[in-house]
Amino acid sequence: MRRVAITGTGVIAPGGNTPGEFFGNLVAGRSQIRKIDGLDFQRLAGPIAAPVSFDGAQYFPAPKLRMLDRVSQFALAAARQALAESGLQLHSVDNDRCGVFMGTGMGGSQTTDDGYRTVYAQQSDRVKPFTVLMAMNNAAAAWIAIEFALTGPCLTYSTACSSSAVAIGEAALRIAHGEVDVMLAGGAEAPLTFGTLKAWEALHTLATPDDLDVSTSCKPFSLDRSGMVLGEGAAVIVLEDWEHAIARGATILAELAGYGLATDTAHLTKPTVAGQAAAMRRALRAARLEPSTIGYINAHGTGTLANDAVETTAIKDVFAQQAAEVPVSATKSMHGHLLGAAGALEFVVALEALRHNHLPPTMHLQKPDPACDLDFVANTARAVSTIDAVMSNSFAFGGTNAVLIARRATI
Amino acid sequence: MTTLQWLQMTLEKEYGLSPDRLHADAGLEELGIDSLGVMELFFSVEDAFKITVPQEQIELKSIAEVAQYIDRLIASQPAQVDSETSV
Numbered sequence: 001m002r003r004v005a006i007t008g009t010g011v012i013a014p015g016g017n018t019p020g021e022f023f024g025n026l027v028a029g030r031s032q033i034r035k036i037d038g039l040d041f042q043r044l045a046g047p048i049a050a051p052v053s054f055d056g057a058q059y060f061p062a063p064k065l066r067m068l069d070r071v072s073q074f075a076l077a078a079a080r081q082a083l084a085e086s087g088l089q090l091h092s093v094d095n096d097r098c099g100v101f102m103g104t105g106m107g108g109s110q111t112t113d114d115g116y117r118t119v120y121a122q123q124s125d126r127v128k129p130f131t132v133l134m135a136m137n138n139a140a141a142a143w144i145a146i147e148f149a150l151t152g153p154c155l156t157y158s159t160a161c162s163s164s165a166v167a168i169g170e171a172a173l174r175i176a177h178g179e180v181d182v183m184l185a186g187g188a189e190a191p192l193t194f195g196t197l198k199a200w201e202a203l204h205t206l207a208t209p210d211d212l213d214v215s216t217s218c219k220p221f222s223l224d225r226s227g228m229v230l231g232e233g234a235a236v237i238v239l240e241d242w243e244h245a246i247a248r249g250a251t252i253l254a255e256l257a258g259y260g261l262a263t264d265t266a267h268l269t270k271p272t273v274a275g276q277a278a279a280m281r282r283a284l285r286a287a288r289l290e291p292s293t294i295g296y297i298n299a300h301g302t303g304t305l306a307n308d309a310v311e312t313t314a315i316k317d318v319f320a321q322q323a324a325e326v327p328v329s330a331t332k333s334m335h336g337h338l339l340g341a342a343g344a345l346e347f348v349v350a351l352e353a354l355r356h357n358h359l360p361p362t363m364h365l366q367k368p369d370p371a372c373d374l375d376f377v378a379n380t381a382r383a384v385s386t387i388d389a390v391m392s393n394s395f396a397f398g399g400t401n402a403v404l405i406a407r408r409a410t411i
Numbered sequence: 412m413t414t415l416q417w418l419q420m421t422l423e424k425e426y427g428l429s430p431d432r433l434h435a436d437a438g439l440e441e442l443g444i445d446s447l448g449v450m451e452l453f454f455s456v457e458d459a460f461k462i463t464v465p466q467e468q469i470e471l472k473s474i475a476e477v478a479q480y481i482d483r484l485i486a487s488q489p490a491q492v493d494s495e496t497s498v
Contacts, residue, residue, distance in 0.1 A: 062443075
């Protein structure tokens with residue numbers, strides 16, 4: 001098995017369109033959750049979300065922009081950043097050994113929404129000719145492969161909220177097994193459309209807006225938590241065969257050390273301690289690391305009643321006596337839940353924590369739930385002495401639990 | 412305004428293309444407009460010229476060719492007049 005280096009990261013995220021800006025806002029504890037507006041949004045019970053500040057026209061010429069759903073715009077912009085940071089010169093690599101793995105839950109939501117509005121609400125037959133190509137789930141990955149002429153494998157994973165953690169993990173395995181040398185991997189999601197928000201609302205997992213301050217509406221691990229808040233954005237990382245990265249003199253940001261998968265089979269939406277714990281254990285085993293080496297966990301931490309208590313118990317199950325010592329934070333309290341992009345974005349958060357030895361907080365945790373009794377880095381970021389490894393948890397409707405572990409780069 | 416001028420104006424306004432790129436012989440592909448993009452453009456054509464663009468496979472390579480195609484459609488289709496005012 002070959003080692004897997006991480007040589008670039010890129011994000012389009014609530015609170016920042018670069019990893020540095022985004023992470024800076026997280027450690028400052030700035031929530032990006034706010035009231036949002038849009039066509040028909042007055043029909044939503046709680047029109048709040050964590051939107052990104054993004055103007056596609058700044059990234060794409062107008063004719064191309066017309067072919068890109070917002071989700072693909074995010075993905076391409078994040079991929080460009082990641083590739084730029086990696087310093088990889090694509091003309092000097094074998095493009096057949098480079099590929100793209102992306103994750104998304106909802107694909108081109110805006111396009112789907114617009115298409116239905118045209119045919120059903122407006123009773124028009126003038127559906128935009130690009131509709132299928134913009135809405136299809138693999139559009140984002142395909143556009144990245146096209147832009148950079150990456151002719152190796154190009155796949156899209158759709159396992160709901162773990163989609164992009166799976167995409168990164170599977171990409172790392174392809175490199176580890178020697179099939180490819182370089183992978184752009186991550187996820188993108190743009191679900192802040194009326195139809196998608198309404199469907200999530202119907203699922204009764206969204207947070208009740210906090211009347212005093214809507215930015216505090218997502219309260220993971222808190223006794224008064226009431227659910228998740230949706231966000232949007234993308235995160236892409238460059239994964240590279242370790243020796244390939246060394247040979248070209250690349251700066252290695254971290255090693256992708258472990259990836260663990262396990263499936264809950266109790267119910268489509270019901271998380272289990274056994275499933276979450278198994279995914280964490282498998283990632284630790286793959287990384288050949290003891291739990292005590294993990295210096296930070298970015299929790300799945302959605303702010304739903306079910307997830308947070310189960311995740312707390314699962315972490316205790318895996319980390320045993322050390323569970324009380326490992327800092328855990330749920331940054332969804334600030335950037336919201338990016339669904340299919342959440343795993344990749346939060347893995348980037350964990351990488352930034354590793355890079356800066358600075359742990360972002362779980363915000364809005366004023367009333368700790370006795371059932372959630374770990375060190376949640378509550379309300380204030382924490383500078384720490386060197387940490388060696390970080391874990392990012394992503395658990396999903398449908399039961400696919402995915403855990404990624406990154407280790408400080410050492411030759 | 413000629414059909415060509417209307418087309419150049421629409422491509423500038425709706426597609427954000429610079430006027431100096433929109434000469435009659437400009438290739439659609441070079442402008443970033445593929446066959447699906449042309450089909451989308453035809454929605455605006457139908458509205459502006461009150462014609463129906465048929466569902467047919469047609470290869471149009473330049474702005475001038477699109478303008479000529481629109482002109483042929485206009486010539487071949489009787490003017491569509493609002494029924495309430497045509498009595």
